[in-house]
Amino acid sequence: MNGWHGRLLNVDLTHRRTWPETLPAEWLQTYLGGRGLGIRLMRDYYQLDPYSAEIPLIFAVGPLCGTPAPTAARLSVVSRSPLTATIYDCSAGGRFAWRLKAAGFDAVKIVGQSSAPVVLKITPQGGELLPAEKLWGSTVGATVAQLDSQGSVAAIGPAGENRVRFANIMMGEGNSVGRGGLGAVMGAKQLKALLVAGNLKVEITDRERFDEARRDILRLFKASPVIYGDLGIAEYGTPALVDLMTQRRMAPTENFRKTIFAAADQYSGPAIRRQYQPKNHGCYGCPIQCKKSTQDGTPLPEYETVNHFGALNGISDLRSIINSNNLCNQLGMDTITAAASLSAWGEIRGRFPRAEEVGPLLEKIALRSGKGDLLAEGAQRLSRQLGKPGLSMSVKGLELPAYDPRGAYGMALAYCTSNRGGCHLRAYPISHEILRKPVPTDRFDFAGKARIIKISEDCNAAIDSLVACKFSFFGASLEEYAELLTATTGIEYSPQKLKEIGERIYLTERFYNLQNGFSAADDQLPSRFFNEAGSSGDGIEVPPIDRLRFDEELQKYYRIRGLDEQGFFVADNWLEQQP
C-alpha cells in the first residue's frame, strides 16, 4: 500500500512513553490523512476539555506528502480548540511535514501532560523525549535555532506556554498552525517543540500516471491568473488581495464598522514590493512560492494579517504591521485573532490602538500580563467580560478574517456552517465570489449558495486530508489530485470519491460539535452584519444582509446536508455507522 506508511507514533507525556502502532488500512483509505485521519483519531476523545491531560494533540500528514505532488508537503494538527471549544484542525506547510513522513509515520498522537518541559524527537527509530527546561520561555526563533541542526522543528512560543487561547504552533521555516489555539493545547502538555528527522522514501505505484497528472496541474497553475498571473500570488504573495478587497469594498475596517480603508494602499502588495523588494519562499517542493520575506529574511505578512493589523485597527503604518506580524510569529500567536481581539477591545473602549501601542500589547498578551490577560482570551470572551458581547466579530468564538460577509453572501453562509467557527478556508467561496475560480458567482446573491457551500466544504475537507494547499485549487481541481492519489497509492480515487470522503469528515466534525453542545444558534453571524450597512460607494452598494434570506438559505443548507431544521442529525447513531 504505497502513499502511507501505516504507522502512528503514540506519545504519552505523563508516563514518558512512546510506541508505534499500526494504523488500520481502512482508516487510511477512507480518511486519507491530515484532517480526516486526525478527526477519526479523535473519535474517543472529542468531548474532553482542551486542557485536560488526556486530550490528544495529533499531527497527521497525507498520502501525497513525500512525493513530488505540487503543494502537498503539508500536515494537519488536530485537537479540540481552547478558543472555540469546537473540534479543530489546522493545516501548515514548511519542511516539517515532509520530514515527519520521511521519519516513517503518518501521524503522531500526543496525550498526557509532562511534569516538566520537554521536546519530542521523532526519527524512524521512534520517539524520544528530551528535557527542555532551558527552552521554556524562549521565543519561537530562539527555540528553532537551538534545535534545527538536528532536523525540522515545530515549536510553541511564550503564548502557548501561557495558554493564550489563540496561541499557534510555528514551523521552523515560519509557517504556522495558525488558528484556534492548538499551541495552547501543546503548552498545557508542557511540550515545547517537536523535532523530526528521517530519510525514508514514499514509493509511487504508477510513476507515468503520476507524472502526467503533475504536468496537468502545473499547466493549470500557469493558466491561472491568481497563481502565476502578473498580479498573482506568486508575484505579490496574498497581499495581492489588498487592492482587490478595497475595490470590492469588503475590506473589514475598524472592527467591521466599515468595509473600506482609505490608506490600504500603504500596505498593499505593490507597496510591500516597493519598500522591501521581497524574496520568494515557499513550502517544501512548492512551485508557487507565495511566501515573501525581506532581504534579511524577516517573513512578510499575509493578506489577513496586513488587513487586520491595518484596516481593522485603523493603522496604515506598514512597518508597524510587519513588526506585529513578526512579534506574533516569535511569541507564537495567531495574527488574525490577535488583531481582531485588539480591534474589538478598541471599539469597546472607544479608541483603537495606535501603531506604536500594538507591539507592547502583543507582548503583554503572550505573557498574560496586565491588559494582556484579558486580550489573551480572544475577542468573544473579552467582549462578554466587558459587557459588549455584540462587538465580537466572530462565529463560534473564532474571529472573522479579512472578507466582510456583507460583500460576499456565500462567505456569510460559509462562516456560519464552518465546523471550526468563522473561517474563510472551509468552503473558500472567495474563490468564486471574488476571484472567479473556477467560475464566477454573484457575490450579492444567496441563490444556489447553500449547495455550492456544501460541495466546497466536502472538497476542502478532502483537500485538507490529502493534505494539499488551497491555493492549488485556484488552478487545478480534485480531478487532477485524484489522479495523483491513484497513481501514488494504486487505489482508484475519483473526484466523486474524494468528495464522499470529505462529506464524511465534515459530518463527523459537526457530529462532534453537536455532541459538545453546539446547535443552529451557533451557526449565526454577529448582528452587526444584519443591522448595519457596509461602506457603499463607486457604484457598489453594500447593504446589511437580509436576515430572512440568510435564514432561508441556511435552512436549505441543512436540508442538503440531510440535517433537521435545528441543524441536528436525524439519526442519533450516525457516527456508529461510519468506518
Added chain:
Amino acid sequence: MIRQLRKYADKLQLDGSALPQQTAILAQDDRLLSFGAEALLPLGQAVIERLNVVSLVVAAPPLPLLEILLRRLAEDAQTLIPQDTETRTFLHDIPLVRKEEFSIENPQRIVELLGQRKGVLVEEVGILATGSVTVEQAYINYSSVYHALFVKLLLMLLVDAPPTAIELDLLQPLLKQLQQPIPLRLDDLYRGPLLGKTAILEAIDQVGKRTVELKLVDSFFGNISCRLAEQVFISQSAASLDALPGCIDLVPNDNSSTAGITASSELIAHRAIFAQTAASVILHGHPKFTVIFSLLCEETACKISDCWKDCDKIRYLGTVPVVAGEVGAGGIAKNVPPVIGDGIAVVYGHGVFATGNDDFRQPLATMITLENWCRREYLHRLTNRK
C-alpha cells in the same frame, strides 16, 4: 435558479452547439430542478442524483458528429483526446460511453466517468457535462466538449481516411453553412480612436457580443483589451464575451495596483503585445476552422510530440503566422508578440489574436477574413479528398 436553466438552454441554442428538442439542463438546489427535453430528463435525473454536483447538461449536438466519430474510432476506444489546447488543458481527455454500457435504470458507467471528468460523450445521447459550482459551469463544460468534438472530427476528416458518401451526406447542413461566409458587418461598431473610459467599455461590450454572435469564440473563452495611456482595460478571467459589462478590469502598466488579479489569464500576452507593437486594441477568439487549420502540419521528420507547447517554428495560414504556446504564463506571451506585427497571429490549436490601432473594426475584420479563408479552404479540401 430555474431562470439560470432557461438562460443556458437558450445559450446552447444560440451558439448552435445543441439541438433545441434534445437539450435538458438539471440543477440541484435543496431539490432537483430541470428544464428542457422531457425525454432526456429521466437519464439526467438518474445521473445527477448520484453525483455531488450542482448542475448537469444533457444534450445532443446539432450534427451527428458523435456518430461519425464513433464509427471512425476503434471499437475499444475509451476516450477522446482533444486536439485543441484549451480543452486539453482544462478537460484533459473526454471519456466515451457506448450504448450497451448504460441504461436509464443503470447509468452507473456514466456516473462513474462523470465522477472523474467534467464531461462525457455518450453514444445515441450526445454530451453530458457537469458543473460543481454553478449552472453556467455545466454549460461551459458542455461547450468545451462540443468544441473539442467538432475540432477533432473535422480534423480527422481532413487527415485520416477521406469522408465516405454517407459521412458527407450527414454533414451536408454544415457544408452548406460553409458556403456562406461570415458577414463582414462592421459599420455599426464603435469608431476609434477610443480615448475615454466610457467609449472603451462600450466598444468592448459591443465587439464581445458580436464575436459571440458570429460564433468566433466558444463558451467563456476568449478575451478583449484596450490600451489607454499607461493602463489596459481587459476582460476578466472566466467572463463571457457577450456579458462583459461589470467584467472589465483596469490594469496599470506599472503594477501600482493588483486589483486586476481577476483579469484574463492572457493579460500577460496582451501586455507583451502592447509593449512590442503600436496596437491599441486586442481581440482574442477561437474561430473553429482557424483552430482546425492551425493543427495541420506538413512536417514529416519532426521529433516534437507536444507541438502545441514545444514547436519552435513559425508556420503560416496563407500569410498569417501560427506559433505554439501554452495558456497564461505558458508561452503565448513570448511567442505571439514578435509575429503579430501585421495585426493577426494564430496560436497552434488554440485561437486567434488580432490587433487594431484605433478600434475593434480592424481586429474583428481580420479575424473574420481569416476564418472565412479557413472555411472555404476546408470545404475545398474536404470535398476534393480522394
